[in-house]
Amino acid sequence: xxxxxxxxxxxxxxxxxxxxxxxxxxxxxxxxxxxxxxxxxxxxxxxxxxxxxxxxxxxxxxxxxxxxxxxxxxxxxxxxxxxxxxxxxxxxxxxxxxxxxxxxxxxxxxxxxxxxxxxxxxxxxxxxxxxxxxxxxxxxxxxxxxxxxxxxxxxxxxxxxxxxxxxxxxxxxxxxxxxxxxxxxxxxxxxxxxxxxxxxxxxxxxxxxxxxxxxxxxxxxxxxxxxxxxxxxxxxxxxxxxxxxxxxxxxxxxxxxxxxxxxxxxxxxxxxxxxxxxxxxxxxxxxxxxxxxxxxxxxxxxxxxxxxxxxxxxxxxxxxxxxxxxxxxxxxxxxxxxxxxxxxxxxxxxxxxxxxxxxxxxxxxxxxxxxxxxxxxxxxxxxxxxxxxxxxxxxxxxxxxxxxxxxxxxxxxxxxxxxxxxxxxxxxxxxxx
Amino acid sequence: xxxxxxxxxxxxxxxxxxxxxxxxxxxxxxxxxxxxxxxxxxxxxxxxxxxxxxxxxxxxxxxxxxxxxxxxxxxxxxxxxxxxxxxxxxxxxxxxxxxxxxxxxxxxxxxxxxxxxxxxxxxxxxxxxxxxxxxxxxxxxxxxxxxxxxxxxxxxxxxxxxxxxxxxxxxxxxxxxxxxxxxxxxxxxxxxxxxxxxxxxxxxxxxxxxxxxxxxxxxxxxxxxxxxxxxxxxxxxxxxxxxxxxxxxxxxxxxxxxxxxxxxxxxxxxxxxxxxxxxxxxxxxxxxxxxxxxxxxxxxxxxxxxxxxxxxxxxx
Numbered sequence: 001x002x003x004x005x006x007x008x009x010x011x012x013x014x015x016x017x018x019x020x021x022x023x024x025x026x027x028x029x030x031x032x033x034x035x036x037x038x039x040x041x042x043x044x045x046x047x048x049x050x051x052x053x054x055x056x057x058x059x060x061x062x063x064x065x066x067x068x069x070x071x072x073x074x075x076x077x078x079x080x081x082x083x084x085x086x087x088x089x090x091x092x093x094x095x096x097x098x099x100x101x102x103x104x105x106x107x108x109x110x111x112x113x114x115x116x117x118x119x120x121x122x123x124x125x126x127x128x129x130x131x132x133x134x135x136x137x138x139x140x141x142x143x144x145x146x147x148x149x150x151x152x153x154x155x156x157x158x159x160x161x162x163x164x165x166x167x168x169x170x171x172x173x174x175x176x177x178x179x180x181x182x183x184x185x186x187x188x189x190x191x192x193x194x195x196x197x198x199x200x201x202x203x204x205x206x207x208x209x210x211x212x213x214x215x216x217x218x219x220x221x222x223x224x225x226x227x228x229x230x231x232x233x234x235x236x237x238x239x240x241x242x243x244x245x246x247x248x249x250x251x252x253x254x255x256x257x258x259x260x261x262x263x264x265x266x267x268x269x270x271x272x273x274x275x276x277x278x279x280x281x282x283x284x285x286x287x288x289x290x291x292x293x294x295x296x297x298x299x300x301x302x303x304x305x306x307x308x309x310x311x312x313x314x315x316x317x318x319x320x321x322x323x324x325x326x327x328x329x330x331x332x333x334x335x336x337x338x339x340x341x342x343x344x345x346x347x348x349x350x351x352x353x354x355x356x357x358x359x360x361x362x363x364x365x366x367x368x369x370x371x372x373x374x375x376x377x378x379x380x381x382x383x384x385x386x387x388x389x390x391x392x393x394x395x396x397x398x399x400x401x402x403x404x405x406x407x408x409x410x411x412x413x414x415x416x417x418x419x420x421x422x423x424x425x426x427x428x429x430x431x432x433x
Numbered sequence: 434x435x436x437x438x439x440x441x442x443x444x445x446x447x448x449x450x451x452x453x454x455x456x457x458x459x460x461x462x463x464x465x466x467x468x469x470x471x472x473x474x475x476x477x478x479x480x481x482x483x484x485x486x487x488x489x490x491x492x493x494x495x496x497x498x499x500x501x502x503x504x505x506x507x508x509x510x511x512x513x514x515x516x517x518x519x520x521x522x523x524x525x526x527x528x529x530x531x532x533x534x535x536x537x538x539x540x541x542x543x544x545x546x547x548x549x550x551x552x553x554x555x556x557x558x559x560x561x562x563x564x565x566x567x568x569x570x571x572x573x574x575x576x577x578x579x580x581x582x583x584x585x586x587x588x589x590x591x592x593x594x595x596x597x598x599x600x601x602x603x604x605x606x607x608x609x610x611x612x613x614x615x616x617x618x619x620x621x622x623x624x625x626x627x628x629x630x631x632x633x634x635x636x637x638x639x640x641x642x643x644x645x646x647x648x649x650x651x652x653x654x655x656x657x658x659x660x661x662x663x664x665x666x667x668x669x670x671x672x673x674x675x676x677x678x679x680x681x682x683x684x685x686x687x688x689x690x691x692x693x694x695x696x697x698x699x700x701x702x703x704x705x706x707x708x709x710x711x712x713x714x715x716x717x718x719x720x721x722x723x724x725x726x727x728x729x730x731x732x733x734x735x736x737x738x739x740x741x742x743x744x745x746x747x748x749x
Contacts, residue, residue: 199636202637208552
């Protein structure tokens with residue numbers, strides 16, 4: 001599936017605004033480095049892969065992924081997660097620390113990194129996030145500097161918020177000494193208490209306990225004051241509502257170190273899909289109103305939201321094959337993200353293709369303090385290949401992920417990731433084989 | 434009408450809720466219930482309509498009167514009846530709802546009547562089973578036979594539902610009775626106003642075509658009937674009312690309050706009543722209370738629904 005090889009990509013439509021490229025070119029790759037970009041390059045004995053004008057981007061990164069290992073290998077492993085990432089067009093992931101044991105100790109961070117290097121020949125860079133608090137209990141700081149030195153690239157108690165303002169303050173202050181970033185799952189648990197879906201007309205009609213938008217907004221509003229007070233680096237995960245977009249915009253205007261992400265599912269679904277009581281629509285934060293969805297699209301268009309990240313949250317078939325209330329929150333996203341974004345966001349004019357590197361490549365790495373990937377001679381070849389013309393239907397049975405909990409089964413999409421190249425390894429989808 | 438007579442089936446082989454059920458179906462259920470009610474008045478209160486049909490009553494939440502009412506309805510129709518009662522906690526010991534239901538179905542049952550604490554649980558069951566599913570209450574979502582029996586009781590009292598103004602009083606946000614009443618009554622052309630403290634009125638309820646009122650004394654003069662919901666002080670933290678005494682003071686239905694209406698207001702209650710909390714004892718026992726009619730109509734409505742569902746073929 002993944003091969004170590006030098007090769008020549010021909011007819012590659014390279015889109016890398018940071019390198020000032022938006023042209024069809026050939027790319028020669030030797031020993032993992034881009035040795036030539038040009039027109040009509042000779043193969044020079046290398047294997048040639050004709051991309052027929054498919055798009056080549058600087059490698060995409062998903063900075064919100066639950067790889068589930070260690071502890072929940074029946075849902076996903078780092079190996080299956082890496083395979084899903086490669087199939088979905090991602091050359092890097094940031095794994096969330098809500099494993100068992102949680103990544104609140106350097107040994108867990110090192111394990112995740114090692115497994116990542118073993119998975120798929122290391123074609124996908126697996127960067128772990130560490131917890132903010134010991135055991136994700138919210139009461140005492142985890143050994144943040146040790147986690148950082150072991151390779152943690154961010155800190156979060158994701159799955160749950162850092163509920164205590166006092167702890168959040170300490171974390172934002174402490175991580176300043178190594179410029180670490182805190183990723184916050186914004187949720188005031190006293191406001192969301194027991195809520196399963198967005199609180200509004202649909203939750204009322206379905207008799208499902210509601211989680212109000214104010215649960216996210218109140219947490220974010222408080223956090224932004226603490227960010228202002230401490231001067232730390234703060235990233236709001238999976239924004240779900242309109243008011244959050246406005247708050248992030250204002251915070252950026254006042255110069256705070258604040259960034260934000262949105263998931264493909266919050267950009268493309270709203271609470272009307274809950275009427276089926278399908279547990280694969282159950283996610284936290286919940287799918288909100290159509291107005292919220294449109295505000296998220298606008299926030300992305302306007303650059304208020306920096307990143308699209310999937311919150312890939314695998315759960316086994318049996319865990320989701322239950323009544324709605326009993327199902328765990330979460331849906332998988334790695335293998336549908338690019339198709340959804342091209343179909344629903346690029347296709348509706350909210351983002352041109354030329355901005356995909358910004359939300360999928362530059363910004364996640366910039367937020368995490370990782371080197372920016374460039375497509376230029378002499379650079380390491382770290383590429384995402386996307387064919388924007390392929391029309392396909394989401395078939396969960398074909399997922400590389402160990403889990404199939406998607407609300408998009410059967411959805412018709414146009415645009416598909418067809419391969420990646422990273423660390424001298426190439427992974428090509430069936431379309432390019 | 435002879436209940437044995439072959440009739441056109443309902444539009445669905447399941448009764449999961451009253452949301453989306455057409456007026457034609459509701460009218461047919463009423464007609465059938467009325468004929469079964471005649472059966473209930475006979476010395477031999479049994480007809481062979483469901484002879485050879487096996488019904489399982491799957492109650493995951495404690496219930497006395499609804500379960501008894503269903504069981505009686507099933508027995509009056511000569512169905513074979515199995516009762517399964519489990520607390521939600523026993524399920525958490527391991528077996529999933531799907532496994533429980535499919536195991537029972539494997540014993541060749543024809544119809545499942547289920548009560549469950551989770552909204553949408555009967556919809557899930559209808560997806561994974563090949564039996565008729567009848568919702569006997571799912572979380573705070575729907576309790577369709579309660580809605581139907583409330584409506585039948587009102588129809589008997591007033592002759593029609595069209596144009597009636599019904600007030601529903603209590604914790605609307607956590608009431609499956611309220612939601613089923615709203616869906617059914619709106620379909621049948623009645624006007625509905627919900628009344629309770631704002632903490633008990635769910636967001637967006639106006640989207641269902643109801644009015645909202647927070648002062649019971651403003652509502653009483655305008656309604657033909659009040660459906661008074663059972664009020665419970667929530668067990669968990671964050672109760673939506675400070676005390677039951679305060680609730681009684683501001684929303685309790687008393688004779689003094691009703692007398693200000695200058696016209697008789699019919700009183701319904703889904704039971705069991707907290708006497709002198711949401712309803713004073715003298716009102717509960719007054720000539721305007723139709724609470725015991727509701728109980729009798731409950732058996733007739735459930736007979737009608739059980740019978741009519743068996744006429745609707747299950748999909749492949």
